[in-house]
Amino acid sequence: MNPAELSFRRFRRLRRSEGLRRLVRETRLSVDDLIYPLFITYGTGVRREVPSMPGVYQLSVDQLPSEVEELRGLGIGAVLLFGIPEHKDELASGAYDEHGVIQQAVRSIKRYDPEMVVITDVCNCEYTSHGHCGVLVGGEIANDPTLELLARTAVSHAAAGADMVAPSDMMDGRVLAVRRALDEAGFIETPILSYAAKFASAFYGPFRDAAESAPAFGDRRSHQMDPANRREALREIETDLEEGADAVIVKPALAYLDVVALARERFDVPIAAYNVSGEYAMVKAAALNGWIDERRVVLEVLTGIRRAGAGMIITYHAKDVARWLREEAGAEATALLAAER
Template sequence: MSIERGRFRRLRRLRQTEGLRRLVRETRLNVEDFIYPLFVVHGRGVRREVGSMPGVYQLSVDQLGAEVEELLELGIGAVLVFGIPAQKDELASEAYDPDGIVQRTVRELKKRAPDLVVITDVCNCEYTSHGHCGIVRDGRIVNDPTLELLARTAVSHAEAGADMVAPSDMMDGRVLAIREALDRAGFIEVPILSYAAKYASAFYGPFREAAESAPAFGDRRSHQMDPGNRREALREIETDIEEGADAIIVKPALAYLDVIAAARERFEVPIAAYNVSGEYAMVKAAARNGWIDEQRVVLELLTGIRRAGAQMIITYHAKDVARWLRSGRIGTALEQALLG
């Protein structure tokens, strides 16, 4: 040993008891960090579990009252709304219809819970007959004509009462188009939470079942980011901030923790990470087979996302984590301390 005996660093000293570990813990989770996704459909009395996402449901508007009551009782104060339209067409007409499913949902949520933060996903893929995020011409997704539809959608969400709009389409220039449209319509105070770094990921499969948004042909690699690129993600984030984004999202989360960390080092805006459907489904499947301790794995994963630099986490685990905390079912003092 090159260091004089007894003089080497004893880092274990601060790990000896839970009290000491709690005092020096660097990263903590809080239920208030979570944004819970909602999938809303037309009809009445609909509460349909998504087969690949146990515990996640498609809900009709009349079912939102009970859902909101549960979320608020659990301390979850923000939702991200996805709508499944009654009809689809090539121009995503219901996306910007004043009486569309998202617009109706926003009005109902704000009526029942004025203080709930209602964020709306702004995209076309759920609403187009071809399932793509933009207008399709000659088999290609065209960028600039799509911007008008996205801007109209964002304004219609703001008119319905949305607290924040979240464009997820990855068209170039969409943040600027939405910002200008919101400002012209008098919604200067409505912020934009941009999916700035959204990757063409294999982790979205269960979401496409929940949102009924699988593309009818091809894929989305012409506009979503290549998984091998990190520097490009920083250019995307910088561009969206310059165009008027108030906060940004990195999506997915677990395979892109390095992107979250790099963005946290470089930019001052709030950062959200989307803990996506495939990440959720894998944990649920492994837990149901008895291969993992679900509570500990979920807490560890979400802590890792938070440690990387995300201050908001969009996650389907939100209600489970809140329930574990409220019911005292968290297995050890360590996990309880992780939740602050």
């Protein structure tokens, strides 16, 4: 065959310059996509870095105004709160205490910045003396007695001013219990962001340092999902939506992008992916050792999560990403201005 007769697609034509690449880009990462987790602890003047999560801190409530000011300055408009109480007990009473650390934190943030979207994690593990997500009966996590505690916690968060509650415990029926309790308490407008597909993952280790929530014995595989199960994840999501969830989370993100993508195809609701602590820590460790370009890797990771279908990304990288996106936008604006001249 005459070489002149050969034909092939020249995909590289649209990759020749940054301007062309930007023009045809299919997936865009925005600061509006980001939710930043915060770990709230007791005491005053506390800003304690988590050893396994460089750049992430446990904060006391009095530190929140300056933290929120920084987030606002970066354009980050949503936070997810986790609490670390001073005292723990078998019934997780600190979780639904009107004066608990999360309830205080919500009120503090909303006083300082009423427009900041405050999402609260609803679970028991940080508040129980045994570190498990539910009430223990005979050494087993009892599903149904736990629902009442979760419902009480969600109502206390809504009463404090939370914009959204996020049950993360993976008890069966907890979305229905929370929805009923919120409605009965008059919080019919408070949405539920459910951890609908939360897997029993090895990527949670650093989080348990940050939240001081490691179980005293055993593990959480009796209620968190088996990492091998994708179809079950879709059933979990469908059930939570039927029970009243307004949006759902897939957690972790990177090892479960197939679940994110399938959920996006199947369900017409907002979907979040949690870029969890182990994912963050691995990138940070490699970057600190000079093995990777942290900026490029993080932006690639988060773009991949968006490409899979997540409209929201819960990530500890949020502050850095906001700065990088701002720098990129500034560079683009400067280039355009120079071209016009």
